[in-house]
Amino acid sequence: MDRETMLQEAAEFIQERDDFLLLTHVQPDGDAYGSTLGMAHLLQTLGKRYTIANEDPVVDKFRFLPMSEKFQLSSEITRSFSHVIALDCGDIRRLGESAALLADEAEILNIDHHKTNDLFGRANLVDLEAAATSQIVFTLAKHLELDLNIGGAICLYTGILTDTGGFRYSNTTVEVHQIVAGLLDVGINPFEISDRVLESLTWNQVQLIREALGSLQRDESGKVAWLSVSRPLLNRLGASDEDAEGLVSYARNVQGVEVGILFREKEDGSIKVSLRSKYRVDVGEIALSFGGGGHARAAGCTMPGPAEQVQLQVLTKVREAIVS
Numbered sequence: 001m002d003r004e005t006m007l008q009e010a011a012e013f014i015q016e017r018d019d020f021l022l023l024t025h026v027q028p029d030g031d032a033y034g035s036t037l038g039m040a041h042l043l044q045t046l047g048k049r050y051t052i053a054n055e056d057p058v059v060d061k062f063r064f065l066p067m068s069e070k071f072q073l074s075s076e077i078t079r080s081f082s083h084v085i086a087l088d089c090g091d092i093r094r095l096g097e098s099a100a101l102l103a104d105e106a107e108i109l110n111i112d113h114h115k116t117n118d119l120f121g122r123a124n125l126v127d128l129e130a131a132a133t134s135q136i137v138f139t140l141a142k143h144l145e146l147d148l149n150i151g152g153a154i155c156l157y158t159g160i161l162t163d164t165g166g167f168r169y170s171n172t173t174v175e176v177h178q179i180v181a182g183l184l185d186v187g188i189n190p191f192e193i194s195d196r197v198l199e200s201l202t203w204n205q206v207q208l209i210r211e212a213l214g215s216l217q218r219d220e221s222g223k224v225a226w227l228s229v230s231r232p233l234l235n236r237l238g239a240s241d242e243d244a245e246g247l248v249s250y251a252r253n254v255q256g257v258e259v260g261i262l263f264r265e266k267e268d269g270s271i272k273v274s275l276r277s278k279y280r281v282d283v284g285e286i287a288l289s290f291g292g293g294g295h296a297r298a299a300g301c302t303m304p305g306p307a308e309q310v311q312l313q314v315l316t317k318v319r320e321a322i323v324s
């Protein structure tokens with residue numbers, strides 16, 4: 001289906017309904033928060049009612065986003081919803097516990113840019129070329145001929161900024177810059193947003209970087225590098241899972257490395273594997289083969305432990321992809 005048709009279907013889905021539940025994936029990232037809150041701003045402008053839910057509370061770093069206080073814990077919501085807008089989710093499992101809020105006959109509008117998206121919506125606005133779901137929400141706003149207010153612009157800018165790694169990743173296209181120019185026109189302060197979401201590190205994060213770098217290794221080819229973070233380490237530093245976000249770049253950024261990997265032990269002993277590639281290897285495919293998903297250059301999966309076995313399995317798969 002072409003982009004215009006999908007945009008029109010999404011626009012009609014919104015125009016013809018009211019009382020929406022806005023959902024994004026578990027452990028939201030900048031684009032998840034940005035696209036969801038950007039959509040909330042659009043609905044507000046349209047005079048539509050909406051509820052925003054996630055199984056996790058909003059992380060500190062993104063609490064500056066206008067209307068982030070509208071996020072509610074899904075466990076605290078006692079009703080169900082017939083009209084759902086899912087943002088930045090490749091499949092319905094990504095909604096986590098929030099999926100329990102869907103009424104039996106719920107209609108879903110699925111807005112996303114993941115290659116692994118399985119078109120789970122009644123309407124699907126899925127653009128694999130888009131750098132961020134926030135970018136798609138911007139395009140939808142234009143299609144609806146809505147003017148973005150500054151709050152909405154801050155949210156969408158944050159999503160595009162984070163999913164393009166500060167306009168450095170290969171998904172940074174001409175269109176991305178054109179959209180961002182439109183967002184700057186609204187009057188946002190890009191320095192302040194970059195400082196908050198890309199530059200600032202908590203003290204815990206810096207301590208964690210110091211310790212985690214001690215585990216950095218690379219294989220004989222020099223094309224794969226990885227680091228691992230154990231639960232005892234996180235506990236000792238009082239570091240949260242989100243503090244570990246971004247560590248994988250240290251592995252990826254080593255000169256000559258094609259694939260960087262972070263192995264992080266979760267509370268339940270399972271291992272969260274984050275994969276980043278530079279030019280060639282489709283880590284989305286690798287993550288998918290282990291039950292996860294993502295993009296060609298950034299993806300992840302969660303695997304049952306123990307850590308040594310997960311490392312062996314993942315490294316074998318990654319090496320295969322490198323030589324193929």
Ligand SMILES: [Mn+2]
Binds near residue numbers: 113131
């Ligand atoms: Mn995204």
